[in-house]
Amino acid sequence: MIHLRRSVVLPLLAAAILGLSGCDTVSNLFTSSDKDKLPGTRISVLALERELRPNAESVDTQIILPRPEDTAVWPGAGGLSHHAMHHLMINDAPKRVWTVSAGEGSGLRNRAFAEPVVGDGKIYTLDADGIVMAFDVTNGKRLWRIKTAPKVEEDNAFLGGALCLEAGKLFITSGAAQVLAVDANTGKEIWRTPVATPLRAAPTVNAGRVFVITVENEVVALAADTGRKLWNYSGSPAPTVLLGGAAPAVDGGVVVAAMSSGELVALRSDNGSVLWNETVVAVRRTEAAASLPDIAARAVIDKGRVYAVGQSGVLAAVDLRTGRRLWDVPVAGIYEPWIAGDFLFAITLDSEAVCIDARSGRILWVTQLPRFEDEKARKGRIVWAGPALVSDRLILVSSNSEALSVSPYSGAVLGKIELAEPSSLSPVFANASMYLLDDDGDLSAYR
Numbered sequence: 001m002i003h004l005r006r007s008v009v010l011p012l013l014a015a016a017i018l019g020l021s022g023c024d025t026v027s028n029l030f031t032s033s034d035k036d037k038l039p040g041t042r043i044s045v046l047a048l049e050r051e052l053r054p055n056a057e058s059v060d061t062q063i064i065l066p067r068p069e070d071t072a073v074w075p076g077a078g079g080l081s082h083h084a085m086h087h088l089m090i091n092d093a094p095k096r097v098w099t100v101s102a103g104e105g106s107g108l109r110n111r112a113f114a115e116p117v118v119g120d121g122k123i124y125t126l127d128a129d130g131i132v133m134a135f136d137v138t139n140g141k142r143l144w145r146i147k148t149a150p151k152v153e154e155d156n157a158f159l160g161g162a163l164c165l166e167a168g169k170l171f172i173t174s175g176a177a178q179v180l181a182v183d184a185n186t187g188k189e190i191w192r193t194p195v196a197t198p199l200r201a202a203p204t205v206n207a208g209r210v211f212v213i214t215v216e217n218e219v220v221a222l223a224a225d226t227g228r229k230l231w232n233y234s235g236s237p238a239p240t241v242l243l244g245g246a247a248p249a250v251d252g253g254v255v256v257a258a259m260s261s262g263e264l265v266a267l268r269s270d271n272g273s274v275l276w277n278e279t280v281v282a283v284r285r286t287e288a289a290a291s292l293p294d295i296a297a298r299a300v301i302d303k304g305r306v307y308a309v310g311q312s313g314v315l316a317a318v319d320l321r322t323g324r325r326l327w328d329v330p331v332a333g334i335y336e337p338w339i340a341g342d343f344l345f346a347i348t349l350d351s352e353a354v355c356i357d358a359r360s361g362r363i364l365w366v367t368q369l370p371r372f373e374d375e376k377a378r379k380g381r382i383v384w385a386g387p388a389l390v391s392d393r394l395i396l397v398s399s400n401s402e403a404l405s406v407s408p409y410s411g412a413v414l415g416k417i418e419l420a421e422p423s424s425l426s427p428v429f430a431n432a433s434m435y436l437l438d439d440d441g442d443l444s445a446y447r
Helices: none
Strands: 096-101 117-119 122-126 131-136 142-147 163-166 169-174 178-183 189-194 204-206 209-213 218-223 229-234 249-251 254-258 263-268 274-279 300-302 305-309 315-319 325-329 338-340 343-347 352-357 363-368 372-374 379-381 384-390 393-398 402-406 413-418 428-430 433-437 442-446
Touching: 117 163, 117 428, 122 163, 122 442, 163 204, 178 209, 204 249, 209 254, 218 254, 249 300, 254 305, 263 305, 300 338, 338 384, 343 384
Parallel strands: none
Antiparallel strands: 096 442, 117 122, 122 131, 131 142, 163 169, 169 178, 178 189, 204 209, 209 218, 218 229, 249 254, 254 263, 263 274, 300 305, 305 315, 315 325, 338 343, 343 352, 352 363, 372 379, 384 393, 393 402, 402 413, 428 433, 433 442
8 A cells, every 4th residue: 555654544535525614714635634534435446447646556555755844935937947846834724814815816817827926025916907016925915007908909908917926026928929127116017028829838047048929839039137039939830729827947048938739848948949849649548628739837847857737638757958758648638736845736627636756657556636616417518727736635625715725645535615716826925925826816915
């Protein structure tokens, strides 16, 4: 059997899902009690005829995770430029300490794609209308507010854009096909550079360069101080793409860009020359949603490997220097996998939480999450965002206005809370706090 660290012996899929009387605390995301188990029959995922299941040879694998460590900043989408945040920290019984309106949420007209970024005692948001706001992390007080959309776009759908924070500058991509840099303390514009087509994905900043990907799969590198274009790479276009996009992953002088065509390309960060190309596309899946080749999830770079998951049904590990595929598993996803030590955690399109041995690609456990708001009628599909590993819990949020904590050691569901609104953006973490921007445009802090 899989051995669990810290003597956490919890049966797979048999832990309690706890309720709360209100949504002002998340303590039950981090504590659980057997006496409050919900009634009903627990069905092991191993009893189902499913393609995705733990590997038989993985029964003796010991899951040992690095110790939780705090981070003072969450500078961009996915955290640091390589997107490998490992094991973060939050208090045992965090509570919601403030909630503020961060502008227009996601709706039929516009869509918000920007996760908050945190640094220097401030948290920054970009709403669905292209308005950037800065808040004090202590109390949620708004410090400044600016419009990023050009005047000709203000009465039209903004459709996308996201943020990255680096060296006192806030970098902003725009659905109006522009990249901006503003002073992070005042919101004053420093430079504005047009690109050929709109941007949905967040910028990534590393070593004085800003890397962005357009909706036409063009990778552009800009100088962080002036906005001057340094180089560009044109990937293969895709006839059909999902809204949103994946921020590039950058580490060790290499930029890894995940494209809507299913292409994964590694480029030299200094001049844009191609190191290798790979595809993360499955041809065996027949579901309509999985037939799209799109890589909507951010790639992760860690220990000389790249981890990427595609919409069509492949999660792969690739050697960063050579592009050689090391292993792959039949996982379809639209959210970035989370690496912690030698273990990779992901959420599938089938609403499954999965733990994978990053060294071998063996699946260690699979937990089925709620898939429909009305499970009996199979109506109201639930989308789960995450996971994030924080203080020995995987945190997931959903379009069903719920948040779950799941054991990283066994896959057991440990706790549940009701959120005020649905959330399609993963939470972010800094200074032992969790920040969540929901689909209604409200920003909340938990600590």
